Structures are given as structure tokens and as C-alpha cells.
Amino acid sequence: MxxxxxxxxxxxxxxxxxxxxxxxxxxxxxxxxxxxxxxxQLLRVLDELLPESNHDEPLFAHCVMVTNPQFLGSKQALPVFTAVKGGEAQGYAIEAIAPDGYSGDIKLIVGVKTDGTLNGVRVLTHNETPGLGDKIELKRSPWILSFNGKSMTDEKDTRWAVRNDGGQFDAFTGATITPRAVVKAVRKVLLLVQQHPELLTQAPACGDSL
Structure with missing residues (x-):
């Protein structure tokens, strides 16, 4: 035995x-x-958020790694791509983390003009519930397009919330936590552009870290 x-x-x-x-x-x-x-995937998204008409220099030539947990939701450095045309910055594509998704981190990339107007938002990775929270993906739902053209007056702008909380963005039936997390993360990116634009250009270059 x-x-x-x-x-x-x-x-x-x-x-x-x-x-x-x-x-x-x-x-x-x-x-x-x-x-x-x-x-x-990143190249496709960058082309959507910062199309060629917005820049005449390669986006990867103007990429920096920004570390700012307050505005980007992560202790890790995240890439920021700057669209440069005629020697002037036209906009940014900023990676950020929504750390309070229903099933954990939601990685986003936010396209925003230098005047603070959004070109758009895309979700890069997430673990949200299929059929509910995954509606933040463009291939699942057009919800993410509701950010297009939006801007924020200042940090007291009450429109930057889901409708359940008195804001302008729709929530998902049975899955309010997910859109709330995304709206909150995009709002913080806009605050970064408004309050600390120098961080978007003065951080260390991306190099081989991507």
C-alpha cells in the first residue's frame, strides 16, 4: 500500500x-x-485618435513615459504620444488606468487636443463581465464614442459623471460600476492636460520601453 x-x-x-x-x-x-x-492594436488606435492630418512627424518620435498615479491611475510609467504639426503640438494620446473597474484595471488611451477637447477614447485591455461591462469596447457597443468632442470646464464640472450620479454619460443596465470607472479615468486625464501640460512633454522618452 x-x-x-x-x-x-x-x-x-x-x-x-x-x-x-x-x-x-x-x-x-x-x-x-x-x-x-x-x-x-496600439498603432490602429493611435491612427484613430491622432490621425495623420493632426501631425507631420512620427508619433513614436514624440513619446514620453509619464508617472503620475493621481491623474493616470497607475504607479507605473505610462506612454503619452504627442501629435506635432509644423513644429507645434496639436494633441496627445495618453494611456491611463481606471483602477476601479468591476473586475479590476481597465487600460484606456485618451486622445485629446491641446485645447482640452477629446478626439476620442478607446479601451485597450479589461476584464469586465461579458455582455455587461464589456460594452466599453467599441466592437461591443458605440458607448465609448460618447466622449468624442467632449471637454471639461474645470474640476468642478458636474457633467463628468454617469447619469445615475447626475452627469451626462449613460450607464449600462446592471453594470454601472464599469462606465463610472471609465468616465472618472477620462476626467482625470483631462485634468492632467489642463493643470499640468508640462508633464506631457518633459517626462523621459519612451525609448525601448514600449
């Missing part, structure tokens, strides 16, 4: 080691593909 238990334990240990090795190998083999897909 004891010998049988030892054999079973050894078999389980070998099986666990093999499974771990397979997972590690799979991760290594697919990591490059995942990175390429993320880069391709």
Missing part, C-alpha cells in the same frame, strides 16, 4: 513538472506574438 502511494505521488510530481514546462514553453513561444498584436 505504501509502495503504491509512493508511485502515485511520483507520477503526480512528474505530471506537474511536465505541465509546468509545457506552460512555460508555450508562454515563451507566444510572448513575441502577443507583443506584436498589442503593438498592432
Amino acid at each position: 505504501l509502495e503504491m502511494m509512493r508511485k502515485n505521488a511520483l507520477t503526480l510530481a512528474i505530471f506537474a513538472l511536465v505541465c509546468t514546462a509545457v506552460v512555460a514553453l508555450t508562454h515563451r513561444l507566444t510572448q513575441g506574438t502577443i507583443i506584436e498584436q498589442e503593438q498592432a
Whole structure:
């Protein structure tokens, strides 16, 4: 009986080691593909939020890594791309985190003109509930387009909330937490542009960190 238990334990240990090795190998083999897909997605989104008509210099040539948990929702440095035309900044594409989504962090990228008017917002990654919170994705719902052309007067602008809280943005039936988190995150990005525009150009260059 004891010998049988030892054999079973050894078999389980070998099986666990093999499974771990397979997972590690799979991760290594697919990591490059995942990175390429993320880069391709980022390029598509940048083209939507800062189209070529907004700049005559490469966006990646004007990319800085900004660290500001207060406005960007993350302790990690996040990229900010500046659209430059005729030597002048025309707008920004700013990555930010909504840390209070229903299922955790929601990574956004916010396109905003230098005058504080939004070109648009896109969701890069999230873990929100399918059929409810995932309506923040453009392919699931046009809700995210409601930010287009919006601006904010100052930090006391009460319109920057979901309608349940007296604001101008629709919530989702059964999933108010998700749109509330996105609206709050975009509002903070607009405050960053209004109050600390110097951070968008004076931070360290992106380099190979993307």
C-alpha cells in the first residue's frame, strides 16, 4: 500500500513538472506574438485618435513615459504620444488606468487636443463581465464614442459623471460600476492636460520601453 502511494505521488510530481514546462514553453513561444498584436492594436488606435492630418512627424518620435498615479491611475510609467504639426503640438494620446473597474484595471488611451477637447477614447485591455461591462469596447457597443468632442470646464464640472450620479454619460443596465470607472479615468486625464501640460512633454522618452 505504501509502495503504491509512493508511485502515485511520483507520477503526480512528474505530471506537474511536465505541465509546468509545457506552460512555460508555450508562454515563451507566444510572448513575441502577443507583443506584436498589442503593438498592432496600439498603432490602429493611435491612427484613430491622432490621425495623420493632426501631425507631420512620427508619433513614436514624440513619446514620453509619464508617472503620475493621481491623474493616470497607475504607479507605473505610462506612454503619452504627442501629435506635432509644423513644429507645434496639436494633441496627445495618453494611456491611463481606471483602477476601479468591476473586475479590476481597465487600460484606456485618451486622445485629446491641446485645447482640452477629446478626439476620442478607446479601451485597450479589461476584464469586465461579458455582455455587461464589456460594452466599453467599441466592437461591443458605440458607448465609448460618447466622449468624442467632449471637454471639461474645470474640476468642478458636474457633467463628468454617469447619469445615475447626475452627469451626462449613460450607464449600462446592471453594470454601472464599469462606465463610472471609465468616465472618472477620462476626467482625470483631462485634468492632467489642463493643470499640468508640462508633464506631457518633459517626462523621459519612451525609448525601448514600449
